[in-house]
Amino acid sequence: DGGITQSPKYLFRKEGQNVTLSCEQNLNHDAMYWYRQDPGQGLRLIYYSQIVNDFQKGDIAEGYSVSREKKESFPLTVTSAQKNPTAFYLCASSITGGSGELFFGEGSRLTVL
Amino acid sequence: QKEVEQDPGPLSVPEGAIVSLNCTYSNSAFQYFMWYRQYSRKGPELLMYTYSSGNKEDGRFTAQVDKSSKYISLFIRDSQPSDSATYLCAPNFGNEKLTFGTGTRLTIIP
Numbered sequence: 001d002g003g004i005t006q007s008p009k010y011l012f013r014k015e016g017q018n019v020t021l022s023c024e025q026n027l028n029h030d031a032m033y034w035y036r037q038d039p040g041q042g043l044r045l046i047y048y049s050q051i052v053n054d055f056q057k058g059d060i061a062e063g064y065s066v067s068r069e070k071k072e073s074f075p076l077t078v079t080s081a082q083k084n085p086t087a088f089y090l091c092a093s094s095i096t097g098g099s100g101e102l103f104f105g106e107g108s109r110l111t112v113l
Numbered sequence: 114q115k116e117v118e119q120d121p122g123p124l125s126v127p128e129g130a131i132v133s134l135n136c137t138y139s140n141s142a143f144q145y146f147m148w149y150r151q152y153s154r155k156g157p158e159l160l161m162y163t164y165s166s167g168n169k170e171d172g173r174f175t176a177q178v179d180k181s182s183k184y185i186s187l188f189i190r191d192s193q194p195s196d197s198a199t200y201l202c203a204p205n206f207g208n209e210k211l212t213f214g215t216g217t218r219l220t221i222i223p
Contacts, residue, residue: 040121040215041215042213042216043201045210090156090157099145100147100203100205101147102149102159106154107155
């Protein structure tokens with residue numbers, strides 16, 4: 001079945017550690033996105049990529065990094081510079097053009113201890 | 114002013130009631146008006162969308178856009194417990210870089 005796979009579903013991290021969240025899609029979509037979701041704040045865009053080897057900062061990129069070496073993969077690293085990393089992270093993909101429909105993964109919940 | 118404003122709720126209604134969920138937005142250039150549904154601990158999924166002004170119906174769901182007042186609504190008729198979820202509005206230009214409302218958490222009470 002086509003879709004987006006995020007891993008791990010739950011992740012615990014000590015302060016000062018970097019962690020990488022995985023996102024893989026087999027929908028053959030060109031564009032991929034990372035959103036962060038916090039209670040009462042909705043979804044906020046961290047990074048997005050519309051083509052391999054290229055990506056742009058979203059609204060809250062500070063403390064995060066990404067890479068897009070393959071069309072299918074868009075991993076997100078939460079660095080120790082991110083002040084409040086505890087959140088629910090959502091990866092999404094879309095075709096380019098059209099209505100802008102996003103297809104989301106099931107999310108990764110990161111908790112910093 | 115936020116680009117998209119949405120009442121976060123929570124909203125609880127009895128089964129069978131008509132539900133009205135609303136958003137306002139500030140950018141008059143938005144052309145696509147999307148509604149996503151998100152079940153607890155899951156990713157959002159597209160419920161329906163409209164292009165420009167007007168209404169669109171899909172089963173028990175009706176999406177309505179009033180561009181003159183920058184107001185978008187989602188109506189759910191004959192609400193069911195399975196409709197309990199968070200509903201997110203997302204007006205956009207059609208370039209995939211969506212701006213989401215905060216989401217309204219809805220509970221349908223059996």
